Amino acid sequence: MxxxxxxxxxxxxxxxxxxxxxxxxxxxxxxxxxxxxxxxxxxxxxxxxxxxxxxxxxxxxxxxxxxxxxxxxxxxxxxNLQGKDLKERVMINMYAEGLMDLMEMIMMLPFTPPDDLKSKLDNINTKAKERYLPVFEKALSGAQYLVGGKMSLADVELVECTLMLEEKFPDILSQFPNTKAFQNRMVNLPAIKKFxxxxxxxxxxxxxxxxxxxxxxxxxxxxxxx
Missing domain, CATH: 3.40.30.10 (Glutaredoxin)
Incomplete structure (x- = not known):
């Protein structure tokens, strides 16, 4: 065992x-x-x-x-957090890898020289609002989860990522009501609420x-x- x-x-x-x-x-x-x-x-x-x-x-x-x-x-x-078939799985992985790209930019901030920090933050803010968050806002229109109506790896990464973004940019989700509603649902799940x-x-x-x-x-x- x-x-x-x-x-x-x-x-x-x-x-x-x-x-x-x-x-x-x-x-x-x-x-x-x-x-x-x-x-x-x-x-x-x-x-x-x-x-x-x-x-x-x-x-x-x-x-x-x-x-x-x-x-x-x-x-x-x-x-069982990876979809029901190959097509769902590839969608989940696309969302998850996009989220990881964004989170990796945030992860590198502590290792950034102070003189470069503002430009890095501005870049993350812009990319989050113009490249990444619109994707999830659209996917969550009328949907509880990103893929197949069931929680997946991508959903877990999305709630993690949105919380990371809000630590740096507290009002960043104000333009993305579907994503904010999704985050509110996720953080009230018992396991996540405890975490x-x-x-x-x-x-x-x-x-x-x-x-x-x-x-x-x-x-x-x-x-x-x-």
């Missing part, structure tokens, strides 16, 4: 946060091993656990999985300590530390 799911990552959001969200919605309990020192990362490399020398790493069902999209797709398939409470395994916005730890573990130097 497989043991509890274990996540290997930093004590912060990054690319692991979408995995935490999906496991939570699927009702799967998980433990976390937080990377705080370079030696931990080097040991994972030495043990052959990181296929492409990258985290996230998720231990699940007797496997050690890497690559965020592969991990998300495995969990979604296992817990959003203090003391859950949801991570806060990245701070200087998170950035410092990531750079030390990967032995990187960034202009932000000047």
């Amino acid at each position: 497989a043991g509890k799911v274990v996540l290997y990552y930093f004590n912060g959001r990054g690319k692991m946060e979408s995995i935490r969200w999906l496991l939570t919605v699927a009702g799967v309990e998980f433990d976390e091993v937080h990377l705080t020192a370079r030696d931990q990362y080097l040991k994972l490399l030495k043990d052959g656990d990181l296929m492409f020398q990258q985290v996230p790493l998720v231990e699940i069902d007797g496997m050690k999985l890497v690559q965020t999209k592969a991990i998300l797709n495995y969990i979604a398939e296992k817990h 959003l409470q203090p003391g859950s395994k949801r991570k806060p916005q990245p701070d200087e300590q998170y950035v410092k730890t990531v750079l030390e573990v990967f032995d990187m130097k960034m202009p932000i530390l000047k």
